[in-house]
Amino acid sequence: MLRRYSVHLSLATVGGLIVYLAHQEYISLYIMSVLMFMGVNIIMSTSLNLVNGYMGEFSCGHGGFMCVGAYVSSLLGVWLFAGDKVFGAPLLNPKYTLYAFPLLILVGGIAAALAGLLVAIPSYKTRGDYLAIITLASNYIIISVIENIGAIGGSRGFMGMKQLINAMGKSVDLPWMPIWVFLFTVFCIWLMRRYISSTFGKGVIAICQDEVAAEIMSVNTNKIKTITFMVSSGMAGIAGGLFAYILGYVNPGSFNILKSTEVLVMVYLGGMGSLSGSVLSAILFTILLELLRPLQIVKWIVIPLLLIILMQFRPEGIMGNRELGDIFPKLKKFYRFK
């Protein structure tokens, strides 16, 4: 009984605690924002792990899909609920923002999932290094398209999302952003876990290990690839939407190849094909980035150096391709996560 609900209980406790502390302002806004970026990074690394770890492809353009999600949910949100010089007066009454917010983020995710087709369709015929180049190209395409649409700010970026956050706070006085980030992070991990542990989702791992055998043993490899790329990029879109609303400002520059590399580092740090590894490494990486902040641009020498050391001494990452329960089998007595 306790084993069955222990995950739910501990998640509720952690979530409740964060919200309570934020609401009572026991933790500073700075720490709060670090915690929220942690959530965004967890979604980014687990979703990229789906493609790079479980499916064995090499996607290095994950930032592009994040960008699509960020822009679509921001533009839609501002168009519907906030006044803006581009869109004019809000279409709907701002007091509905609270109810529509998860939908805005999801629409961003769906748009990013559709953008994922940009990679999914070439993947039918290409794989390995060549597909990696395609993912890189798609990242550039997305960034360049947005940089060149002047109406939404081009490379200067787009803002106005803070009005939605304020409107939500006015409806019900709670720190809404931490709540949404927490809920979406849990939702994404939960969805991926269910997908990958079903017989249907095991087709993804079969493709990774032997694509020819998968196709001959009746796995519709094209369909599985499409779904996996779309789920992965859709989640990156959700992370992007949350990122945009946390900052209250987006510009295409923050989703360039550097962002994609950051996510790659998290995936390899955590271990390929390990969801718990990705969660763990996203948390560690976010803390590390903050600790190294005083170094400013020098941190981009330190972090890649860490990656080189990691590849030399522990190429399988923190967790290898095992989950937390495989490393500490005793833990399984206390929880069941499905």
Added chain:
Amino acid sequence: MSIPTEKRPVLEIRNLTQNFGGLRAVSDFNIQLMPGELSGLIGPNGAGKTTVFNLVSGFYQPSEGAILIDGVPTGGLKPHKVTALGVARTFQNIRLWNEMTVLDNIRVAQHYRLGYGFFHSAVRSKRYMRREAEIAREAAELLDIFHLTQYADEFPKNLPYGTQRKLEIARALSIHPKLLLLDEPAAGLNSSDIQELIRLIRWIHEMFAVTIWMIEHQMDVIMQLCTRIKVIDFGETIAEGNPEEICNHPAVITAYLGDDTI
């Protein structure tokens, strides 16, 4: 299980030709396999045997000719669709999913009749729960029949070679095929393993009432098992008949041992 009464060939190949650029790998190949038949395909290295199997399982689209599985033409179908029609195969070099448990190897092969998709796996619908339970039960039963239950949670890469071969055949049979293609099942096995393999194939043939077509270089395997043998060389059919006829066929002897005119 009984052998179907109607006499429609399980596999019919008509005038099959396959060109790779300028190379004609298979030329004007014809065969009819009746339900319950155990037939062999032999020939020297590079004769085009595996190409024929790849054509039947849908990896290549034939340059000319037609392939019919139980009367259904497979032209234009992707391999997983051909598999769903009831064609299973094994590979010359064993192709199991090595980092997936033995049980999961069988489960993933049920994709053609999963009956649910991404949405069901996300919400864990009733249908999903029912199908997963059925698939897990059937997979466990199959492992039991093949005496592989003790390895259910092992990775295939840790199993002895002969057991891997057996598992690959079990995985192929898990899709309830009408036609089983075995591509050199005895490759890499020692002589005692080969005797066991012969017994296994014979047993499968009766137990699952499946039509079997096999490529093999070990002549005693072919001679002991097959009732009909086809010999190809450089893509051309050079002989066809029962084991005795093939053994004494001059064209076969020439193809295997060479011509004594220089």
